[in-house]
Amino acid sequence: MSERLLTVNDLNVRYGKVEALYGASLSVDRGTIVSVIGPNGAGKSTLLNAVMGVLPSRGIIEFCGNNMGNVSIERRVAQGLCLVPETRELFSQMSVEDNLELGAFTRYRRGDKGIRATLDSVFKLFPRLEQRRSQMAGSLSGGERQMLALGRALMCQPTLLMLDEPSLGLAPLIVKEILNNISSLRSTGVSILLIEQNARAALQISDYGYVLENGEIALEGPSRELANNPRVIESYLGIGGVEAKIEC
């Protein structure tokens, strides 16, 4: 039986009087990719932001067996929980290399000596970043910015990497490259919680999936089963359903 990494139980988030997430429960096991799909405004980003501590929430969030209730964002990062938000949140006026080095800030504070080796492995995964290492992050293309956001998150050697819409606004070829990169991360031992509007792609690279609708978990199951669910096909996969595969 695989080890439970993240447990979210009965999570509620409000924006003022509006309830954005209610009673959401999910879990992520070590070494797996879990996807959360759903329409716009379903509460997917809210879910990740609440797990990261960016938004205040009610409910239980346990990471590696520890309650994250009063834990600050910085400590969550130090414990191996990393979020790549939809907005990337890069340091645009700093170089690619500086952005990546800052990704390892918590490791640097701990006196970790392996930061240079991680930087090399990130450059191996994203060779384009190495070519642009002295370039300002703000001058990168959309795809390169997404690679940098992923690379920066990998620099902190996360145990669980949470990705919010990594394919958003990218050209199809770049989406394919990014999704291949995400899929290849599984072999490095990083677990991934993936939020994606591109439901087909998300279900193809993940092991388990959740469908979030109107702030609630409406469906869940192994990704292959979800991809064959008539409701999922009708609402999220459209014509072709599970047969219309993307090349990953």
Next chain:
Amino acid sequence: MDFQTLLILAQDAVTNSAIYALLALSLILVFGVTRVIFVAQGEFVSYGALTLASLQMGVMPGTVWLLLMLAGIAAVMETFRLLTSGAGQELPRSLATVLVPPLVIAGLVKVCTPLHLPLGWQVLLTMLIVMPMGPLLYRVAFRPLADATVLVLLIAAVAVHFVLVGLGLLFFGAEGVRTPPFSDAQFQFGFLSVSGQSLWVYVASSVFIALLAWFFNKTLYGKALRAVAFNRNGARLVGISPHLAGTFSFALASAIGCLSGVLIGPVTTLYYDSGFLIGLKGFVGAIVGGMASYPLAAFGALIVGFSESFSSFWLSGYKDVVVFTMIIPVLLWRSLSTVHYEEEE
């Protein structure tokens, strides 16, 4: 105006500009990292000079009591925060961090004050007393308001300024002081005679600015501070605590202010409230830099120094009016040439 007068005015201008540049850099750093327009920055200048003067007279400076008072308030606030957030196990470490350094410094000052130590040691003691006030002020006055708007933070900064000026009057009285120079040497360069103290100001300011440039560009902690200034949310997501960055930027602000006071103490008579005007001139330099660019702020500080020096020759009664009026065309130019965004409430 003859050539010799021109050189003397230029020399004055460069001396003052060096100090304004340091203060402008510090204002930009604090604003970038914490969004606080730190009006009270100048108080560290007068506290630095007046604390050094007290030590030289063999009197225990009143700023030591302020340091202990701030540490006490910060300790109470930390205790309340940790107990209410259920993190009581962190209390001993947190209290030790807040209380032990000020107590050790106070003890050291008590022992050293009657000894009439050499000037270098007195300067070090002055820095030890004034520098920790920055982080403690941040903890007491600004950290609880970390998520407030820039306007609220500015109001808090103005309040801190008034409190520090009032306490300055209480600790040091209304008399001005001029500390003895670091060096009595005079150097002759052609027509120009440069005092050893002016050289101290140039060298110390240049070295400090070079050290800051190295720190911000070459060390990960410096880059982390810049990262917080550029993108607070992004910085948190890589594990950089905005509170830690705020504490550090205020420590740098108090160190820069104190160093400036110690350097100009022998050149100009400083009163308990002189720091405000000096800080405001640094602020004009920072405004020229758009509160964001360090090189432009240093350039702005040069403009401030030169206009102050030359207007004191031609329009001595209006020299401050000239300096502060400069801010109007700069603001006009900036407001016409930059895109405006509403601050998120």
